[in-house]
Amino acid sequence: MHEHDKSREAVGIREKDCIVEPSVLRTLQPRNLDGGQVRAVLYHALEVWAKHSKLTFQELNSDRADILVYFHSGYHGDGYAFDGRGQVLAHAFFPGKERGGDAHFDEDEVWIVDPYADLEQIEGTSLFAVAAHEFGHSLGLSHSSVQGALMFPWYQGYEGLTPDLQLPDDDKHAIQQLYGAKDTKLWEKIPTYKPYYPQRPDTPRPATPATPPRPPVRPTRPTTPTTTPTPRTRPPRPTAPPPPPPPPPRPHPHPHPHPHPHPHPHPHPHPHPHPHPHPHPHPHPHPHTPRPDVPEKTPGKPDTCNTSYDAISVIRNEVFIFKGKYLWRIGEQGLRKEYPAEITRLWYGLPQGLTHVDAVYERNDKKIVFFIDKMYYLFDANYLMPGYPKPIHYLGLPRELERVDAAMVWGHNGKTYFFSGTMYWRFDEEVGRVELDYPRDMSMWKGVGYNIDAVFQWKDGKTYFFKNKGFWKFNDMRMRVENERQTLSAPFWMGCPRTTEMDDMDPTRPTTKRQIASSSSSSKWYSSVLISIVLLHCLITTSLSD
Template sequence: MSVDLSEAIKKLQRMGGITQTGVLDIRTRELMQKPRCGVKDPVGEEEGGRKKRYVLAPSKWDHTDLTYRIENYTPDLPWQEVRRVIADAFKVWSDVTDLTFTEVMNTKADIMIKFASKYHKDGYPFDGKGLILAHAFFPGKDKGGDTHFDEDEKWTINSNGEGVDLFMVAAHEFGHALGLSHSNEPKALMYPWYQGYIPDFQLPYDDTLGIQVIYGGKGPYVTFRPPARTTRRPNTGGYSTLAPPRKAPIDPCKGNFDAIAVIRSEVFIFIGKYFWRSREPKTILSSEPSTIHDFWYGLPDNVESIDAAFEHPTNRRIYFFSGNRYWIYDGNSLSNGHPGSGKPITDFGIPQDIEKIDAVFVWGFNKRIYLISNDMYWKFKESDEYIEPDYPRDMSIWKNVPIPVDTAFKFQDNTYFLKGKEMYKFYDMKMRVALNWPKSIEDFLGCGDRFSVRKYDSKNSPEKIVKKNSASRRGGSAFGSILVLVCLICIGLSSI
């Protein structure tokens, strides 16, 4: 692949807010197939070390009392509904600025609106039903502010069914007509790709900040700040206190696990704030679950689930991942010096746009640690303090493994991937899922013998269970590793 093509792909990935691999991986191909706005994409610059999300156009209106005119209507919707939706889309911007928008009928307006197909005499023909939904011109004379919708699309209102929601597209295009370019913030209205109908839509912070930089805030200028993060139940220490186990309103036999990990030779199943544990898989559900805050001391209250977990194969420390942060534990207490607020996964070299880690596992073939997020994976260096260079790589190399996975774990020298209720056993030597898999997780959990709810027993409190387990801890796995491998296969697998 040429350098120019690789840079073009990285630019697209940067605009799409996905990891910049420079190759046409699965996420990039999916992005390219999504419906989007036809306005070209600039890329924000760095401002004081912070990545700039919203991007301003080179022009703005020199007056705030703007007019608009709807030149024609789509046959997909009643004309009265189109007028209402257009007015609502303008109101998104007038609610946060001193801009006003007045519809005119028979005269030239600042913003001329029309539905058109293919070539329509503005130099930017539409592509028919599919990728390009609409486009708008930045503020200025002649065509400045004009907004066009592709008539070949099926226009809808308040629907995520077949078709395109007119309100969401119009609100986006009017952002261009007012002087905003595209943002690479995926949650912003000015993100180039169509996001679908959003009930009770409110203008996101990124767009609000951008438009107010141009025209000021509503009334006296207001500098908007993101809402402060709050915890579920604050207390003096910022952490939860010990409490008896509670009945989980969740049925593990239905699948959809947040994480599964083998820790101290026990299988731990995590769903939401609850977890189950047992040394024998089919007896996991024989007892009442505990909550992560009752057992793992020092885990912040605002951590409501565990996305991934694993026990380090050499130092026996336990790693938990939730959102874009991670925690390291010795037993069920935070490792000495590890902050209660956790550390960012970027410490490992994970890109900033990765919002969560889906799974972490120790691969039985080489005893190396792998992290998965969506359709990408990384491998830790031998030091386990940073990811290897030349990563991420595409998950398609793990043949027949579902993308994305819910979790992955190593059990009895085999690697398992889970998606929903299905469990995939991976065949290391052939780099694919084993024959006759996937299978239902129900057999692994022993779902045939439904567990019964037991009352809380102080003899089995979390503190005493920890002491009991540490006193009875023995040895390691009863299964050995494969001793003889074909050299060519070894070389191939070692590069994964």
């Protein structure tokens, strides 16, 4: 197993045609094992995940299956040879094409197929324990840093690891974030504020998002295979934010230099239940209502009804929209008449001669963060906190990063996200650093594309991504835009009338073709992670039966 374990918000999408075919039914019968018993063990290992999520599984005797299970000995054609008994027990690939989702087990191991066997009295490795962990990777989960979690990367023993297992909270939250809980929503109630927009018609135009094709990049390496445990070399993460001087560089979360899924070997001295391959690399009709009173345009001020936005955030239950050195406020009564106004009228301590802000968000503790070029500013209400601004690389972002394009606290899980170019990061507010296993490719946010201008979440539980003069409404549960084509921002958010010119406009469409990098410098810091992120794409409707 490897050290890249913190947080596994994973790699997935909530919809996938997840059909499981144990290959033992078709070709490779494991030596000295009963095929029926093996199928039963694999069924129970998958049910560990199915009973805590909306996943179901169906056994299918076909190469069309999304998860193929093989027992191999030595070299078996995927570049990750098994080493005989002990050490590497198994490996699996993150979801994707071809090998994506597949799980490989070392045929030379002594596999125990009775999941209730007393492993202290029997020599061998629990097939159930290893399979349950590996299938977590097949479904898109990476390692967890929480001891006791099924996806923890280090061997912890087998007590309680039976088909009756109730997933630890960390694993449960991870699988539900990808595929949804059986009957509850994961995101908490969004604060209720009322941005201004024209009265919507009773029957809005239907929005039918196009189902994106399965990702073109398939995993080529399995996740870390199970091997003998070795002591961890990475010190525990700090419990407090780093001090003012730049923190020392963190180890890269992934030891894999390509953008493809990777099997991960697992070091275990006993029978080991942890094989891990990790491939980490994702309309509103507007009635013609009168335009609200908007201040007359003066030199330097943006045109309220004809502009893109630099940043958007919900602050104190109002929507703040930033452009250049100006901002608008949308409160309970709609767009405030005295706006746009200069940003520095509200926040004291921003740089003199301010020309723009790149991103803004309000933290859960009500402090406000501004990103401007390679610096970030922390405000308590209207006043800059002592010791700020600071370089954005203090947050764990790459030193080469020129700016943060957008930032938000996502209501779906309460976590903070930063976006820049083709990549995004999840930020740990308690530790004060971006999490391991990041950055990840923006293709996780289906239909949004790259180089966004702004993002925020509204009270309807939907996330809104902005680019140029339009926006996409994003469905957090389905992890995709609700309509492939953008909606114009000005009529919807500012109450501007639609014009013939607007009707003729074709707002930027989402980028659907996955790209590897936008520049050679950026590829240096994310190429080894990008390979590990491969998405699941079809509707998960399956049920495994004998």
